[in-house]
Structure formats: structure tokens, C-alpha cells
Amino acid sequence: MGLFERFLSLWVALGILAGVGLGLAVPGLFQAVATLELAHVNLVVAVFIWVMIYPMMIQIDWTAIKSVGQKPQGLMLTLVVNWLIKPFTMAALGVLFFQYLFALWVDPQSASEYIAGMILLGVAPCTAMVFVWSQLVKGDANYTLVQVSVNDIVMVFAFAPLAAFLLGVTNVTVPWQTLVLSTILYVVLPLAAGIVTRHLLQQKSAHAVADFVARLKPWSVVGLIATVVLLFGFQAGTIVNKPLVIVLIAIPLILQTYGIFFITWAGARWLKLPHNVAGPACLIGTSNFFELAVAVAISLFGLNSGAALATVVGVLVEVPVMLSLVAIVNAWRPRG
Numbered sequence: 001m002g003l004f005e006r007f008l009s010l011w012v013a014l015g016i017l018a019g020v021g022l023g024l025a026v027p028g029l030f031q032a033v034a035t036l037e038l039a040h041v042n043l044v045v046a047v048f049i050w051v052m053i054y055p056m057m058i059q060i061d062w063t064a065i066k067s068v069g070q071k072p073q074g075l076m077l078t079l080v081v082n083w084l085i086k087p088f089t090m091a092a093l094g095v096l097f098f099q100y101l102f103a104l105w106v107d108p109q110s111a112s113e114y115i116a117g118m119i120l121l122g123v124a125p126c127t128a129m130v131f132v133w134s135q136l137v138k139g140d141a142n143y144t145l146v147q148v149s150v151n152d153i154v155m156v157f158a159f160a161p162l163a164a165f166l167l168g169v170t171n172v173t174v175p176w177q178t179l180v181l182s183t184i185l186y187v188v189l190p191l192a193a194g195i196v197t198r199h200l201l202q203q204k205s206a207h208a209v210a211d212f213v214a215r216l217k218p219w220s221v222v223g224l225i226a227t228v229v230l231l232f233g234f235q236a237g238t239i240v241n242k243p244l245v246i247v248l249i250a251i252p253l254i255l256q257t258y259g260i261f262f263i264t265w266a267g268a269r270w271l272k273l274p275h276n277v278a279g280p281a282c283l284i285g286t287s288n289f290f291e292l293a294v295a296v297a298i299s300l301f302g303l304n305s306g307a308a309l310a311t312v313v314g315v316l317v318e319v320p321v322m323l324s325l326v327a328i329v330n331a332w333r334p335r336g
Contacts (some may be wrong), residue, residue: 023236057194117310
């Protein structure tokens with residue numbers, strides 16, 4: 001592992017501190033960057049995510065994609081966890097904490113909005129960052145692509161009715177532009193660039209792909225840190241002004257993340273999945289498509305609502321928690 005990968009947790013911690021500090025020192029700069037968005041998708045963040053996932057897209061071997069269908073257990077595990085378990089455990093934890101355990105500190109109206117935000121996170125499985133986590137655990141790039149693609153297809157049809165059911169409403173407004181644009185920016189375009197790059201490199205030599213990816217890997221980590229700085233810079237004021245509320249929301253979100261991870265890992269062990277499929281499957285089940293959740297929360301409940309705040313807290317806890325899960329997956333890699 002290179003210097004960046006070896007001390008990744010340290011760089012992320014410094015990125016978080018830098019983001020909060022810069023967000024407080026130069027809020028106007030982050031406000032200006034925040035306005036550079038299309039359909040609630042921030043274009044600057046999209047560029048950094050591109051930098052993160054581009055190396056993994058180059059590693060995808062399309063001639064090996066067809067073999068994924070010969071071992072469908074990993075796909076089934078991902079679908080069951082993301083759509084039949086995760087949304088319901090998220091809703092249950094939200095109710096448990098905000099209607100009972102935290103009832104003394106949170107008023108009923110705010111509690112219901114926090115629960116709604118958690119539910120929206122629970123029904124929005126991750127699209128882009130999964131490629132980063134998969135790369136960090138040396139996951140099967142081809143299998144990860146198929147898992148993400150199948151999830152995206154299911155999300156188009158299942159997100160609205162499942163969110164409506166759990167929220168108890170019938171008119172959930174899905175920002176289709178956000179959903180479609182995010183899929184294009186985070187999956188389709190970088191994948192197309194990766195295919196073209198891989199084809200050109202393979203014409204040069206047999207080891208050109210591996211050499212090029214090795215040179216890009218530090219930039220992938222730089223993209224991750226830059227994304228962290230931006231996300232925490234955007235929310236620096238909220239972090240400082242509402243620390244207790246953020247902690248209260250973060251507790252059930254963190255429990256949900258670790259709980260789903262261990263449930264998925266147990267399923268992967270039961271199915272006897274190879275480590276390079278089991279690792280990404282567990283991380284796909286635990287991370288969230290926060291851009292979509294934030295956009296829906298804002299459209300349904302308003303920019304300054306508790307639901308929007310809960311989805312933002314989901315963004316804040318995701319990177320540190322997911323890095324800890326990456327460390328666990330790597331520690332559990334079979335030796336020899």
C-alpha cells in the first residue's frame with residue numbers, strides 16, 4: 001500500500017477538520033461552490049467523485065462480466081439486504097430512538113422529521129462511493145459494477161413506493177432528474193471513460209492497465225479527501241450550531257450502519273461468498289445514496305426541516321464509519 005492508502009484514516013480526519021475550519025472561516029466560498037449544482041447534484045462534488053472512481057472503472061474487464069451470472073448469490077444478498085431489511089431496520093431504529101429513548105430531548109414534531117430523514121436514507125442505497133469502498137477492500141470490480149447497476153434499476157421502481165409506505169404518505173415526490181443525473185454522472189460516464197481508457201491501454205502492452213491504475217491511485221484518495229473537505233465545509237455552521245442534535249441523529253445511524261454490515265457479513269459467510277465479493281456486498285448494503293435522500297427530504301419537508309438535517313448527518317457520519325468497515329473487511333481477509 002502507498003503512503004496515501006496506508007494512512008487514509010488520518011487524511012480523512014484531517015480533511016474533516018479542514019472542512020469544518022474552512023467552512024467557518026470562509027463560508028462564502030463554500031456557499032458559492034454549493035450553488036454549482038444541477039438537479040440537486042453538486043457538480044464540484046461530482047468531479048471529485050469522478051477522480052475517486054475512475055481508476056476502478058478502468059479495472060473493469062467486460063469480458064469477465066458475463067461470469068457474474070454464474071454466481072448470483074452475491075447479487076441476491078445485496079438485493080435482500082438493501083430492499084427487504086435495511087429500510088425497515090432504519091425505520092425501526094428511528095422510532096425507537098426518537099419516540100422513546102430520546103423523547104426527553106426532542107419535541108414530537110422534530111422527532112417525526114428526524115425519523116423521516118432516516119427513512120429516506122434507508123431506502124436510498126449507495127451508487128458512487130461504493131466503487132471507492134470496493135477498491136479499498138480489493139473487491140471484484142466486475143461484480144461490484146453489476147451489483148450497483150442492479151441496485152440502480154431496482155431503485156427506479158422501488159424507491160418511491162417503499163418510501164411512501166414507510167413515511168405513511170402516498171405522494172412522495174421523487175426528483176427523477178436527481179436520480180437520473182446522478183446515475184449518469186457517477187456510473188455511466190466514468191464507466192464509459194474507463195472502457196475507452198482500458199481499450200487504449202491494452203493496445204499498448206499487457207501491463208499498461210495495471211501501471212496506469214497504480215499511478216492514478218493516489219489521485220483517487222485525493223478525490224476522496226477533497227470530497228470530505230467540501231461536504232464538511234458545506235455543513236460547518238450546522239455542526240457548530242447544533243452539536244447535540246447531530247450527535248442524537250448520528251447514534252441510530254451509526255448503529256444501523258454497523259448492524260446492517262454484520263447482518264450482511266453473516267449472510268455472505270452462510271452463502272460461502274469469496275472475500276472479493278462478500279466485502280463489496282457488505283459495503284453496498286451499509287452505505288447510502290445521500291444526494292437522493294437529501295434532495296427528497298428538501299422537496300418533501302423543506303430546506304430547514306429536521307428531515308433534511310437527518311439526511312445531512314447521514315453524509316457526515318458516512319465516510320468515517322465506512323472507513324472503519326473497510327478496515328474490518330481488510331482485517332478479515334483470508335491469509336495465504
